[in-house]
Amino acid sequence: MFPIVSFHVHIKPITPRFILPKASKTIQSHEPIIKSQNLKSATSVKKRRAKRIKTLVDSRNISSTRRLLTYVESGCLEDALHVFENMSDSSTFIWNMIIRGLTNNGFFQEAIDYYHRMQFEGVKADCFTFPSLIKACTAVFATVEGQKVHSRIIKLGLDSDIYTCNALILMYAKVGYVKDSNEIFEGMPVKDLVSWNSMISGYVLAGDGRRSLTCFNKMQADGLKPDRFSIISALGACALGHFLLNGKEIHCQVIRRRFQLDLMIQTSLIDMYGKCGLVKYAEGVCNSISQKNVVVWNAMIGTYAVNDKSFESFACAREMQENDNLIPDIVTMINLLPSCAKLEALAQGKAIHGYAIRKGFLPHLVLETALVDMYGKCGRLKLAEGMFFHMKERNLISWNAMIAAYVQNGRAREALEMFQDLRYEKFFPDEMTFASILPAYSEKALPKEGMQIHSYICKLGFATSTFISNALIYMYAKCGDLQTAKKIFDSMLFKDLISWNTIILAYAIHGFGASSITLFSKMREEGIKPNGSTFVSLLSSCSVAGMVEEGWEYFNSMKRDYGINPGIEHYGCMLDLLGRAGNLDLAKRFIDEMPLTPTARIWGSLLAASRHHRNVELAELARNHVLSLNHDNTGCHVLLSNMYAEVGRWEDVEQVRCWMKNQGLENTIGCSIVEYNSNTFRFTNHDKSQIKSNMIYEVLDIISRKIGKNQYVPDVTKFKPLDLLKKRDNAPFCHSVRLAISFGLISTSVGNPVLVRKNIRICEDCHNAAKKISEITNREIVVGDSKIYHHFRDGRCSCRDYW
DNA sequence: GTAGGGTTAG
Incomplete structure (x- = not known):
C-alpha cells in the first residue's frame, strides 16, 4: 500500500476488533507503503521552463517593462525582481506587476512588503494593485494589514471597484469576519458572477x-x-x-x-x-472518471478515512500508485494518517512520517498536526510530544491534537496544563478543544472546577452544541454531580445517540441501575436505536448495581433483538457480573469460551473477582495473563501483592514489589480530594499537612472509637512482627479517604452529602468504615474512586459491596 | 500591456 520504499513496513498484529468482515481487505505485511520510484523527486519542470523563457527573452531587444511582464507571467520571479530593481522608471504599472508576481508565486509577506515600499516611494496604488495585495493579506491571515488596506481603498475612492470588492469579500470571510464580507457584498452597486461566487465561497470558508x-x-x-x-x-x-x-x-x-x-x-x-x-x-x-489525478484519489482516500474504512483507504492509495502511476502528495499523507491511527498501525504511520521527511514535505503545519494526532492515538505520547514541541508554527488545531493526545493516554494533568497554556497563546478554545479537555476534567476535577469550565464554555457560546453537552454530561457525572448531568441532558434541544448512551452510563457510574434501565426504555420509546456503546453503558449499570439477571437478559438481547455482536467490552461487563455472583469457575470458563481474544481488561476483571472471593491461585493466573500481554497495569500487581499480604505470604509480597521496581513501575500514591469554599483539599495517607489537621484527627478519632478502631484491621496473628510494624505504618485508620471524609463532615453543612474523590480504588477497610460513618452520622457520603461512585447511606453502599 | 472566484487537508 503506501508510502515508502527503502524499507518494508510490517503492520502490527491486528486484534479481532479491527478485522473487517471481508478477509480480502487485510494488509499484506510484505507490501511497502510507498513505492520506491515515487521517492525520486520530480525534476523541476518549472525551473527548466523558466530557463528557456529567460534565454528567449534575453536574446531579444525588448523594453524592461515588457521583459518584466514576461518574467512575471511565466513565473520567473528571480529574473523579474532583478529587472525590477534595475529599472529607472517607477510607475504604478511595474509595482502592480511585481506585487502580482510575488503573490501568485506564494511570496505573500513579500508582496505586502513591496506594497509598503511602493507607498514609501510615493507611488500611488490603483485598482489593479489591490486585488493581488488583498489576496496576499488573505493568504497570511494578515487581518490588521487587510483592514488598513481596506481603509486606504475607501480613501482612494476605490471601494466600488468590483475586482477589489470581490477580493475583500473573500479576505474577510477567511479571517473570520464574514459579516463584513456580507456588508461589502450587499453594498456593491454592481455585482457580477464572481461577486456571488466569492460570497458563496466566503460562507464555506467561514464554516x-x-x-x-x-x-x-x-x-x-x-x-x-x-x-x-x-x-x-x-x-x-x-x-x-x-x-x-x-x-x-x-x-x-x-x-x-x-x-x-x-x-x-x-x-x-x-x-x-x-x-x-x-x-x-x-x-x-470516482469510477466514472477515466483520467484520475492525485486530487481525485485523495478525495476518495479521504472518503474512506472519514467513513471508518481504513483498509479501503490504504487500498485506494495503492491503486493510485500502481494503476495510475501517481505519486502520493502531502494531502495523501494527511488523509492516510487517521487510518493508521484507527488501526493503531504505528509502523504504517512511521513509514508515512519517513516518506514525508524524504520527500521534503516537512515542516508542514497540517501534516505535522496529523502526525501528532496519529502518534497520540497509537499510544506514542513521546513521539507526539516530540512532533508538537518541534513544530515551527502551531495553530489551534495542533494544540487541540496535543491536548487530545495527553487525554487519550491518561495524562489528564498535562492536558489541563496545556489547556491553561493555551490562554497565553493567541488562540481561543473552540468546540474541539473543549471536547478534548472535558474528559481530563472528568478524570481530575470536582463539581466546582467542572462548573468553572462549564461557565467558560457558556461564555464562548458553545453550550448549545450537542457534542459539547454530551461531554459535559459525562464530566458532571464523573465529578460526582449526577443531578447537574441530568439537568443538562433534560435541557438539550437535540439529543443524539451519544447523549442517551452518556446519561445511561452516568447512572451506571453512580450505581443506579434501575434509572439506567428506565432511561434505556425512554430512549427506545423515542425511536433511538441502540448501538454497541449503549449496551456497554447498560451492562456496566447492571454490573455496578448487582443486577445479574437483567445483565444476562440484555447481553442475550444484543444479537437477538438488535443484531449487535458483543465486543470485548461487553464480555468485560459480563465478567464483572459473574465475578459479583461469586462463581469463579464459571467466570474462568466464560473467558475460555468467549469468541474473542481476552485482553488485559478481561483478566483484570477476573483478578478483581479473585480478590473479592479470596482466591489467590486464580488471581495469580489472571496476573500472569496480564503480564504476558505486556500490559503495565500497576493496579493488577498491587492487588495481588495486597492479597499475598492478607494471607501472610510476605516473600511473595516482596517478590511482586521487587519485580515492579525492576520494571520501573511505581505504586500510585493514593490520594483523596474534597472541595470546600471553591478550594480543593488534597489528602494522602497519614497526611498532617492540612491547616485543620488537628481537628480532622480529633474527629477521626471520635468516629473510629464509635465504629470500633480495630474492627477492620486484618487478623494480626498472621503477620510477622516486622511486617506487622510495616502494616501499622499504613494502617487503614489514617487512609486518605477517612481523612477526607472527616474533613468533609466538619466543613459541609448537615443535610448535604460529603463528596470525596479518590485516584485509586477504595480499599475494603475504608469501604466498611464509610458505611458505618454514614450510619452513625446520619449523613450521605459519596466516594468516587477511579472506577465508580459509592453512595453510602444508612450503613449501606450503592455498589452492594462489590467493586 | 496589469486584477477577482474553484477540487483533496488536521
Whole structure:
C-alpha cells in the first residue's frame, strides 16, 4: 500500500476488533507503503521552463517593462525582481506587476512588503494593485494589514471597484469576519458572477454551509446561472453541513448542465458524498472518471478515512500508485494518517512520517498536526510530544491534537496544563478543544472546577452544541454531580445517540441501575436505536448495581433483538457480573469460551473477582495473563501483592514489589480530594499537612472509637512482627479517604452529602468504615474512586459491596 | 500591456 520504499513496513498484529468482515481487505505485511520510484523527486519542470523563457527573452531587444511582464507571467520571479530593481522608471504599472508576481508565486509577506515600499516611494496604488495585495493579506491571515488596506481603498475612492470588492469579500470571510464580507457584498452597486461566487465561497470558508447555499439559491433567483465555480463552492457547502439532499440536487444540475466531465466538479462531488456518508455514491463518481489525478484519489482516500474504512483507504492509495502511476502528495499523507491511527498501525504511520521527511514535505503545519494526532492515538505520547514541541508554527488545531493526545493516554494533568497554556497563546478554545479537555476534567476535577469550565464554555457560546453537552454530561457525572448531568441532558434541544448512551452510563457510574434501565426504555420509546456503546453503558449499570439477571437478559438481547455482536467490552461487563455472583469457575470458563481474544481488561476483571472471593491461585493466573500481554497495569500487581499480604505470604509480597521496581513501575500514591469554599483539599495517607489537621484527627478519632478502631484491621496473628510494624505504618485508620471524609463532615453543612474523590480504588477497610460513618452520622457520603461512585447511606453502599 | 472566484487537508 503506501508510502515508502527503502524499507518494508510490517503492520502490527491486528486484534479481532479491527478485522473487517471481508478477509480480502487485510494488509499484506510484505507490501511497502510507498513505492520506491515515487521517492525520486520530480525534476523541476518549472525551473527548466523558466530557463528557456529567460534565454528567449534575453536574446531579444525588448523594453524592461515588457521583459518584466514576461518574467512575471511565466513565473520567473528571480529574473523579474532583478529587472525590477534595475529599472529607472517607477510607475504604478511595474509595482502592480511585481506585487502580482510575488503573490501568485506564494511570496505573500513579500508582496505586502513591496506594497509598503511602493507607498514609501510615493507611488500611488490603483485598482489593479489591490486585488493581488488583498489576496496576499488573505493568504497570511494578515487581518490588521487587510483592514488598513481596506481603509486606504475607501480613501482612494476605490471601494466600488468590483475586482477589489470581490477580493475583500473573500479576505474577510477567511479571517473570520464574514459579516463584513456580507456588508461589502450587499453594498456593491454592481455585482457580477464572481461577486456571488466569492460570497458563496466566503460562507464555506467561514464554516457556514447553510448561508452559502442560501446565497447560491438567491443568485439563481436573481436570474444568474451558476458556473463551475459556483457549483464547486456550493458542493463544498453541502459537504460542510452534510446537506445530502441539496448535494444530490446540485449533482442533478451538474448533469443537466453537462458539467459531469469537469474533473474539479467530480472531485467536489466525491468529497460531498464522502462527507455525507454515501461512500457508494462517491465510489460511483470516482469510477466514472477515466483520467484520475492525485486530487481525485485523495478525495476518495479521504472518503474512506472519514467513513471508518481504513483498509479501503490504504487500498485506494495503492491503486493510485500502481494503476495510475501517481505519486502520493502531502494531502495523501494527511488523509492516510487517521487510518493508521484507527488501526493503531504505528509502523504504517512511521513509514508515512519517513516518506514525508524524504520527500521534503516537512515542516508542514497540517501534516505535522496529523502526525501528532496519529502518534497520540497509537499510544506514542513521546513521539507526539516530540512532533508538537518541534513544530515551527502551531495553530489551534495542533494544540487541540496535543491536548487530545495527553487525554487519550491518561495524562489528564498535562492536558489541563496545556489547556491553561493555551490562554497565553493567541488562540481561543473552540468546540474541539473543549471536547478534548472535558474528559481530563472528568478524570481530575470536582463539581466546582467542572462548573468553572462549564461557565467558560457558556461564555464562548458553545453550550448549545450537542457534542459539547454530551461531554459535559459525562464530566458532571464523573465529578460526582449526577443531578447537574441530568439537568443538562433534560435541557438539550437535540439529543443524539451519544447523549442517551452518556446519561445511561452516568447512572451506571453512580450505581443506579434501575434509572439506567428506565432511561434505556425512554430512549427506545423515542425511536433511538441502540448501538454497541449503549449496551456497554447498560451492562456496566447492571454490573455496578448487582443486577445479574437483567445483565444476562440484555447481553442475550444484543444479537437477538438488535443484531449487535458483543465486543470485548461487553464480555468485560459480563465478567464483572459473574465475578459479583461469586462463581469463579464459571467466570474462568466464560473467558475460555468467549469468541474473542481476552485482553488485559478481561483478566483484570477476573483478578478483581479473585480478590473479592479470596482466591489467590486464580488471581495469580489472571496476573500472569496480564503480564504476558505486556500490559503495565500497576493496579493488577498491587492487588495481588495486597492479597499475598492478607494471607501472610510476605516473600511473595516482596517478590511482586521487587519485580515492579525492576520494571520501573511505581505504586500510585493514593490520594483523596474534597472541595470546600471553591478550594480543593488534597489528602494522602497519614497526611498532617492540612491547616485543620488537628481537628480532622480529633474527629477521626471520635468516629473510629464509635465504629470500633480495630474492627477492620486484618487478623494480626498472621503477620510477622516486622511486617506487622510495616502494616501499622499504613494502617487503614489514617487512609486518605477517612481523612477526607472527616474533613468533609466538619466543613459541609448537615443535610448535604460529603463528596470525596479518590485516584485509586477504595480499599475494603475504608469501604466498611464509610458505611458505618454514614450510619452513625446520619449523613450521605459519596466516594468516587477511579472506577465508580459509592453512595453510602444508612450503613449501606450503592455498589452492594462489590467493586 | 496589469486584477477577482474553484477540487483533496488536521
